[in-house]
Amino acid sequence: MSVKKKSKAPGRTPMPEQDPEVRRRNFLEVPTGYTPEMAMQEAGRCLQCKKPACVAGCPVSVDIPGFINLLAEGDITAATRNLWSKNALPAVCGRVCPQEIQCEELCILGKKGDPVAIGNLERFCADYEREFGTGELPPKAADTGKRVAVVGSGPSSLTVAGDLVVKGHQVTILEAFHKPGGVLVYGIPEFRLPKEIVAQEVNFIERLGAKVACNQVVGRTVSLDELFEQGYDAIYLGVGAGLPRFLNIPGENYTGILSANEYLTRANLMKAYKFPEVDTPIPIGRDVVVLGAGNVAMDAARTAMRLGADRVRIVYRRSREEMPARLAEIHHAEEEGIEFHLLTAPTRYMGDARGRLTGMTCQQMALGEPDDSGRRRPVVIEGSEFDIDCDLAIVAVGSGANPLLTADTPKLRLNKWGYIDADPESGKTSMRGVWAGGDIVTGAATVILAMGAGRQAADSIHNFLTWGW
Amino acid sequence: MFTIVRREEMAEGTVILNEIEAPLIAAKAQPGQFVILKANEDGERIPLTMAETDAEKGTITIIYMVVGRSTALFRDLKVGDGYQDVIGPLGKPTHVEKVGTVVCVGGGTGVAVLHPITRAMKAAGNHVICIIGARTKELLILEEQMRAASHDLRICTDDGSYGREGFVTEELKDILDGGQVDQVVAIGPVPMMKFVSKLTAEYAVPTLVSLNPIMVDGTGMCGGCRVSVGGETRFACVDGPEFDGHQVDYDELMLRLQAYCEDEKACYEDYCRLHDTSTAE
Ligand SMILES: Cc1cc2nc3c(=O)[nH]c(=O)nc-3n(C[C@H](O)[C@H](O)[C@H](O)COP(=O)(O)OP(=O)(O)OC[C@H]3O[C@@H](n4cnc5c(N)ncnc54)[C@H](O)[C@@H]3O)c2cc1C
Ligand SMILES: Cc1cc2nc3c(=O)[nH]c(=O)nc-3n(C[C@H](O)[C@H](O)[C@H](O)COP(=O)(O)OP(=O)(O)OC[C@H]3O[C@@H](n4cnc5c(N)ncnc54)[C@H](O)[C@@H]3O)c2cc1C
Ligand code: SF4
Numbered sequence A: 001m002s003v004k005k006k007s008k009a010p011g012r013t014p015m016p017e018q019d020p021e022v023r024r025r026n027f028l029e030v031p032t033g034y035t036p037e038m039a040m041q042e043a044g045r046c047l048q049c050k051k052p053a054c055v056a057g058c059p060v061s062v063d064i065p066g067f068i069n070l071l072a073e074g075d076i077t078a079a080t081r082n083l084w085s086k087n088a089l090p091a092v093c094g095r096v097c098p099q100e101i102q103c104e105e106l107c108i109l110g111k112k113g114d115p116v117a118i119g120n121l122e123r124f125c126a127d128y129e130r131e132f133g134t135g136e137l138p139p140k141a142a143d144t145g146k147r148v149a150v151v152g153s154g155p156s157s158l159t160v161a162g163d164l165v166v167k168g169h170q171v172t173i174l175e176a177f178h179k180p181g182g183v184l185v186y187g188i189p190e191f192r193l194p195k196e197i198v199a200q201e202v203n204f205i206e207r208l209g210a211k212v213a214c215n216q217v218v219g220r221t222v223s224l225d226e227l228f229e230q231g232y233d234a235i236y237l238g239v240g241a242g243l244p245r246f247l248n249i250p251g252e253n254y255t256g257i258l259s260a261n262e263y264l265t266r267a268n269l270m271k272a273y274k275f276p277e278v279d280t281p282i283p284i285g286r287d288v289v290v291l292g293a294g295n296v297a298m299d300a301a302r303t304a305m306r307l308g309a310d311r312v313r314i315v316y317r318r319s320r321e322e323m324p325a326r327l328a329e330i331h332h333a334e335e336e337g338i339e340f341h342l343l344t345a346p347t348r349y350m351g352d353a354r355g356r357l358t359g360m361t362c363q364q365m366a367l368g369e370p371d372d373s374g375r376r377r378p379v380v381i382e383g384s385e386f387d388i389d390c391d392l393a394i395v396a397v398g399s400g401a402n403p404l405l406t407a408d409t410p411k412l413r414l415n416k417w418g419y420i421d422a423d424p425e426s427g428k429t430s431m432r433g434v435w436a437g438g439d440i441v442t443g444a445a446t447v448i449l450a451m452g453a454g455r456q457a458a459d460s461i462h463n464f465l466t467w468g469w
Numbered sequence B: 001m002f003t004i005v006r007r008e009e010m011a012e013g014t015v016i017l018n019e020i021e022a023p024l025i026a027a028k029a030q031p032g033q034f035v036i037l038k039a040n041e042d043g044e045r046i047p048l049t050m051a052e053t054d055a056e057k058g059t060i061t062i063i064y065m066v067v068g069r070s071t072a073l074f075r076d077l078k079v080g081d082g083y084q085d086v087i088g089p090l091g092k093p094t095h096v097e098k099v100g101t102v103v104c105v106g107g108g109t110g111v112a113v114l115h116p117i118t119r120a121m122k123a124a125g126n127h128v129i130c131i132i133g134a135r136t137k138e139l140l141i142l143e144e145q146m147r148a149a150s151h152d153l154r155i156c157t158d159d160g161s162y163g164r165e166g167f168v169t170e171e172l173k174d175i176l177d178g179g180q181v182d183q184v185v186a187i188g189p190v191p192m193m194k195f196v197s198k199l200t201a202e203y204a205v206p207t208l209v210s211l212n213p214i215m216v217d218g219t220g221m222c223g224g225c226r227v228s229v230g231g232e233t234r235f236a237c238v239d240g241p242e243f244d245g246h247q248v249d250y251d252e253l254m255l256r257l258q259a260y261c262e263d264e265k266a267c268y269e270d271y272c273r274l275h276d277t278s279t280a281e
């Protein structure tokens, strides 16, 4: 780090990171965390604004100057408590929130220089408290005798479970997979969010008294009506947007073409990066193409690099400006040697006689008029076809609503895309006693938005359990 | 943990039966549905069809052929041991209705999958003829159960050591030539289902097959189980596992099943062991 004088406007304190040459072949976390000194230095940069602009940028209104002030005073326990009052998973959000378009975008310091590293500070508090804190549980209200079933165990469901158990209700989380955590365990890789952190967050909610039942595919193992028959008073659906999209172009069923969901689930949840130490295999590509440019695409590309690829290319039909991934992940991917082929769209895949992927034909695109999403629509440049070789393609072009649960529950009203229709304020669905939130309502979004929806629904459920529908 | 309460070996130890305590699944399961099992913390998620369920006892029964690393690991589990995870019931149940005469064709461990469907077809009031096949007599499974589940049981072995010498398709052709058949259900190695479907297409007899692509979650989340049916991509775990046999792209399925064979030769041998039981055209 530079030894700049700490005179007037000191620059943002960078978080140390593993060297790109080293980390591109290992699964350890990339940013290694602030030391307490670094955290104090960064906390000291906050101006403690009377009307803090940053708070408006946070979807759950974290009291940013408040927690930073407590941190600056050296009371990390109090700072973390303050965070918890708005955000149940600060260790996660500090790592994965797209801060550059949320809290940090609006920080006043960002007008002239670098905004306060709010995410880094949030992460520091939560990590420090987890390691050195007392582990003391927040106070819990007396048992109300009411029972709540929370379906899914992603960030949205974990928030609902934590909030309601503290209010004295009996909460059971029902998760389809064999491990709780949702996208936090099966999607986001170890090098960005260590699974140990998620496990500890889940453990915290269990210590508060919530039960976690895995291997429960609601809609198959048990239906919503049966849950009510079993005596649950309310149900929260936080089942995520678990339906992979493909491009529907010729050749998509060659082996060597995987959805990002499958690729990342094998790598993260099934720990296939340790194969053959574990039993689940994962295809190892030498020449890998990832289709798409969101967080999911970056995660897939960086995983492929870590699994030993010689070359990893991101192929994206729009331009750099439209790439939806967090800025930090795009930088990290570039540092790790991932190539970006923008304004490029595949039109078909090629394979050999044994049905294995060998390459794809792509077209060059140009940007036209803005489309419904407000982004400029990519249009084909005629006659621009060209072929590229690859032996593994990972499709990361978005996800939709998985119909497994909703098809089993005809009473639940859906919108035209198949997502659950829920009141944006309360999360109430068309079915009495049933709430929904997170990606299954909004479509694939962010961790913090899923948690925000969970908190609102938990309030509404609590009101219902106390006062009625 | 999901405890194993009964264990049997069949077909000279190449096929294993496990009855497992899984009351929630047993209460809901219907013929044609499957479970995903994982033996331990680092285990793979393996899909297997329920050959039997007992809602009162709270148990499900799986019958599987030992073909690779995970099924070999399963083989080593004793009564009293258990699976860390069992997930289900998954997939769509078989559509069972009274249509008249139904021929159920099973090959290899496919017979285990066919058993509950055969029983349901008979219970629905159909006249049920069953054909089961294996490479040789010792590899035949569930003969008595299939006899009880159907009105008429025919047996074929490739080497003629028991029943008719030859493939199940030959017996099926004779039945189709001999009289009215309203529906065929074929479950077994992919080539067998392919040739049965080819045959029944000539007779325009509706044919149901059960597909076994590689799966991960079994809930429609990963797309790893995609199969081409009637030119469209379907997810076998949620849209199936049963499909219209005349519409399935079997060649694609066979290639996709080989996705994870690192060592080509070992892969081929495994593949033969899994798929070679009753037809070799
Ligand atoms: C690879 C990847 C990277 C991402 N990176 C970021 C990032 O950097 N920053 C960010 O803010 N967001 C990121 N996101 C998005 C973010 O993870 C999601 O928006 C968020 O996890 C949604 O939370 P959720 O609680 O709604 O659902 P999920 O996290 O999707 O959890 C849903 C859970 O419900 C379970 N489930 C589904 N159906 C059933 C059923 N029928 N019965 C029982 N259980 C069921 C699922 O198994 C799953 O565990 C990323 C997403 C992915 C896939
Ligand atoms: C819905 C469904 C129901 C099934 N029901 C039964 C059953 O009742 N009895 C039974 O014996 N088998 C059944 N199978 C097949 C069984 O899942 C595989 O044999 C098993 O996964 C092989 O695992 P392995 O690690 O032992 O072998 P591996 O070493 O992984 O593979 C050995 C061979 O098996 C094939 N294979 C690998 N994984 C699968 C897979 N998931 N599905 C199919 N073939 C695979 C490979 O092509 C390879 O040639 C079913 C499969 C599906 C999808
Ligand atoms: S939760 Fe996310 S958006 Fe809110 S302050 Fe923390 S990092 Fe910023």
Ligand code: SF4
Pocket (backbone or CB within 6 Å): A045, A046, A047, A048, A049, A052, A053, A054, A055, A064, A065, A106, A107, A108, A109, A116, A118
């Ligand atoms: S806007 Fe920036 S400087 Fe002001 S309180 Fe928020 S973080 Fe601190």
Ligand code: FES
Pocket (backbone or CB within 6 Å): B214, B215, B216, B217, B218, B219, B220, B221, B222, B223, B224, B225, B226, B235, B236, B237, B238
């Ligand atoms: S197994 Fe994943 S979608 Fe079918």
